[in-house]
Every structure is written in structure tokens, then in C-alpha cells.
Amino acid sequence: MLYAPRxxxxxxxxxxxxxxxxxxxxxxxxxxxxxxHALKADPAGAYFxxxxxxxxxxxxxxxxxxxxxxxxxxxxxxxxxxxETMESLTHDGFVGELWHPVNTAARRPAVLVLGGSEGGLxxxxxxxxxxxxxxxxxxxxxxxxxxxxxxxxxxxxxxxAGALRxxxxxxxxxxxxxxxxxVSRGSEAAQLLGVYYPSLVHAVIAxxxxxxxxxxxxxxxxxxxTLHGHALPYTSETDTPSPADNPAAVIPDQRIQGPVFLDCGxxxxxxxxxxxxxxxxxxxxxxxxxxxxxxxxxxxxxHSVGALVPYEPTDPVADPDYATDQQARAxxxxxxxxxxxxxxxxxPS
Numbered sequence: 001m002l003y004a005p006r007x008x009x010x011x012x013x014x015x016x017x018x019x020x021x022x023x024x025x026x027x028x029x030x031x032x033x034x035x036x037h038a039l040k041a042d043p044a045g046a047y048f049x050x051x052x053x054x055x056x057x058x059x060x061x062x063x064x065x066x067x068x069x070x071x072x073x074x075x076x077x078x079x080x081x082x083x084e085t086m087e088s089l090t091h092d093g094f095v096g097e098l099w100h101p102v103n104t105a106a107r108r109p110a111v112l113v114l115g116g117s118e119g120g121l122x123x124x125x126x127x128x129x130x131x132x133x134x135x136x137x138x139x140x141x142x143x144x145x146x147x148x149x150x151x152x153x154x155x156x157x158x159x160x161a162g163a164l165r166x167x168x169x170x171x172x173x174x175x176x177x178x179x180x181x182x183v184s185r186g187s188e189a190a191q192l193l194g195v196y197y198p199s200l201v202h203a204v205i206a207x208x209x210x211x212x213x214x215x216x217x218x219x220x221x222x223x224x225x226t227l228h229g230h231a232l233p234y235t236s237e238t239d240t241p242s243p244a245d246n247p248a249a250v251i252p253d254q255r256i257q258g259p260v261f262l263d264c265g266x267x268x269x270x271x272x273x274x275x276x277x278x279x280x281x282x283x284x285x286x287x288x289x290x291x292x293x294x295x296x297x298x299x300x301x302x303h304s305v306g307a308l309v310p311y312e313p314t315d316p317v318a319d320p321d322y323a324t325d326q327q328a329r330a331x332x333x334x335x336x337x338x339x340x341x342x343x344x345x346x347x348p349s
Contacts, residue, residue: 030310033057033311034310034313035313054076055074055075057072058071058072059071059072077128078128078129078131078132080102080134082099082101084099084124084128087166089146093163094140095146095147095148096121096138096140097121097124097138098136098170099128099130099136099137100136100170101134105172107173108136108174109177109179109203110137110167110177111127111135111136111138111179112137112160112163112164113126113127113137113139113181114142114160114181114183114186114187115139115186116182116185116187118144119141119143119144119145119151119152120141121139121140122141122183122186125312126139127139133340136170138163138167140160142159142160143155151219153216153217153221153222153223154216154223154225155189155224155226156225156226157196157197157225157226157227160180160193161200164178164180164197165200176202176344178200179202179204179258179343180194180203180204182206182209183307183308184207184210184271185217185224187210188210188212188213188224188225190205190209191204191206191211191253191280192227194255194257195251195252198258202257202343203259203343204256204258205262205336206261206277207305208264208265208303209264210271211280212234212240212250213233213234213251214238215236222234234249238271241275241276241278242279250279254284257291258291259294260284260292261293262281262295263296263308264277264295264298264305265301265304265321266297266298266299267301267321268301268302268303269320270302270303271303273303274297277297278297281295290348294335296331296335298324300321300328301321301324302324304321304325310329310330310332310333311329
């Protein structure tokens with residue numbers, strides 16, 4: 001399959017106006033990778049990782065229809081061996097995909113990864129990349145899989161708690177250093193788990209988050225989340241950090257017993273993730289929260305900054321903020337790894 005980066009030539013240099021590997025006049029070393037797009041239809045999905053098999057790339061430079069230079073290289077997904085196992089509702093009580101480092105004796109922080117309103121498993125890329133950096137990660141489906149709710153409606157928090165208890169028992173996992181990472185609508189679940197299960201959740205990572213529990217999706221016909229069979233407070237309003245229809249829908253993040261990591265895109269067109277994230281910080285500050293809480297906000301970035309994984313080409317047509325999102329993810333990823341590395345090292349006094 002042939003791919004090419006999209007470049008725009010200006011007066012003095014090649015710049016990334018939309019898709020190229022340069023941002024604001026600064027060269028992005030991985031730009032030729034993340035700016036790739038298929039030259040023709042690719043139904044087989046040629047650019048997808050298959051386990052930890054290295055991918056081969058060939059770069060070719062042509063001038064006036066004649067190739068003048070070429071080079072080849074391989075890209076590895078992980079420097080160390082990682083493994084993946086599927087967990088089933090029948091045998092484990094949840095639907096998930098566990099990625100973990102191989103041959104690691106030391107217990108490390110682990111991450112429960114939750115996707116958003118798309119449903120199903122959150123995809124293997126983020127959990128696998130976390131595992132490749134030494135952090136066991138369980139990607140969890142919570143609706144839109146057989147045996148689970150068909151939509152984001154009345155999802156019980158007890159389901160997530162069972163997965164957290166299972167994760168805490170796995171080899172190589174430090175049960176005292178488990179974070180929940182939720183993207184978009186999954187950020188609501190991540191925060192609620194930190195609030196209602198502080199003995200199981202020791203850090204919350206809320207990516208392009210909401211600070212309120214929003215109604216079911218699609219349809220807004222009731223609660224998205226329940227606890228002990230009862231609906232948790234929710235709002236039917238969107239883009240409103242202080243909902244008038246139900247102020248109790250604001251998630252009481254001050255009850256989270258651990259650090260909080262937030263990120264957002266200031267050009268987010270899906271919902272106002274930065275005002276939501278800023279509301280979380282204000283709430284924590286107002287309660288003099290003793291745990292660390294940080295927000296990384298990126299001007300010009302959209303909702304897909306929440307995908308977190310850097311240097312991976314996606315669909316630029318579907319993302320008007322594609323180049324900015326890619327740059328933001330590249331900046332954000334080291335902060336996330338540093339946050340995980342610090343779990344349990346500097347507890348509050």
C-alpha cells in the first residue's frame with residue numbers, strides 16, 4: 001500500500017498548514033509518520049499494528065516524476081516484550097483486554113482504560129502503549145458489547161469495581177497504585193469511580209473530560225450511570241459546567257483520594273472540554289485538595305487530543321484540527337508517563 005505525507009510549499013520552506021510534519025515553522029521529527037495518508041482506498045487497513053511486529057517503511061523523493069532518492073526503516077511498537085489477553089463476561093465478569101509487560105517481576109502502577117460514547121472496547125493502541133512503557137493496562141468495554149448495556153444508559157459502577165478488583169490481583173500490578181483513565185464520556189466514569197471507590201482508585205486521568213454526569217446516550221432519556229441500582233444525579237444540559245437543571249450532577253471530585261490528571265483542547269467542537277476541566281480544578285482548589293492536580297490545555301487542539309497516543313496517523317478529513325491535535329498529543333504523552341511514574345512517590349502530608 002502506498003502512502004504519502006501532505007505537504008504545502010511556501011516561500012522559504014515546507015510548512016505544515018494542515019497535514020505536514022511541521023508545526024508553526026518548527027519541524028516535527030515524526031511528521032512524516034503522523035501526516036501519512038493512503039494514496040488509494042485501503043480496505044485492508046495497511047497501517048495497523050499487528051501485535052509487536054515491526055512495521056517497514058520506505059521513503060521516496062521524486063522530482064518532476066523521477067525518483068531521486070529513497071530510504072527504508074522499521075518502526076517497533078515496543079522496545080520490550082508485551083502480551084495481551086482477552087477477558088470475558090462469562091469467565092471474568094467483564095469484557096476487557098489486558099496488556100502487560102512480559103517478564104517483569106516488579107509491581108508497577110496499572111491503568112484501567114475507558115473509552116467514550118463510541119462504546120465497545122477502547123481499542124488496543126493506548127493500553128498496549130502504556131504496557132510498552134511498563135504499565136499494565138486493562139481496556140474495558142462498558143456498553144455495546146454482548147451481555148452489556150446496548151447504549152450508554154444505566155451502566156452500574158459496580159461493573160467497573162469488579163474489573164478494578166480483578167486488575168489489582170494480576171501479577172506485576174501494584175494494588176495500591178491503580179489509576180482510572182477515561183476519555184470523553186469515559187471521564188465521567190473515571191471520576192465517579194474515584195469518588196465512590198477510593199480504596200480501589202488511587203489516581204484519576206480525565207482526558208477531554210466533563211465535570212458533570214450527563215444523561216444517557218443516545219437519546220438523553222435517563223441516567224448514564226447507576227450505583228446500588230439507583231440513578232446517579234445527571235444533567236440534560238451540555239457544555240454547562242454548572243447545570244441549572246440539576247446542580248447535583250456536578251461530580252464531587254473533592255472526594256477523590258489521589259492525584260488528578262486533566263487534558264483538553266481549547267478548540268474542542270465535541271464539547272467544551274477545557275471549561276469542564278477548569279471547573280474540576282476550581283472545585284479541587286476550593287476544597288483545598290491535598291493531592292496534586294494538573295491540567296494540560298492546548299490552544300487550537302480539538303477533541304481528538306484525548307486519544308493521547310502520539311505519532312499515529314488517523315483520518316485527517318474527519319479532524320479539522322488534525323495537525324494541532326497531533327502536536328498536542330506529542331507534547332502531552334510525556335506528561336502522562338511522568339504522572340504515572342510519580343504515583344505513590346509523593347503522598348500528601
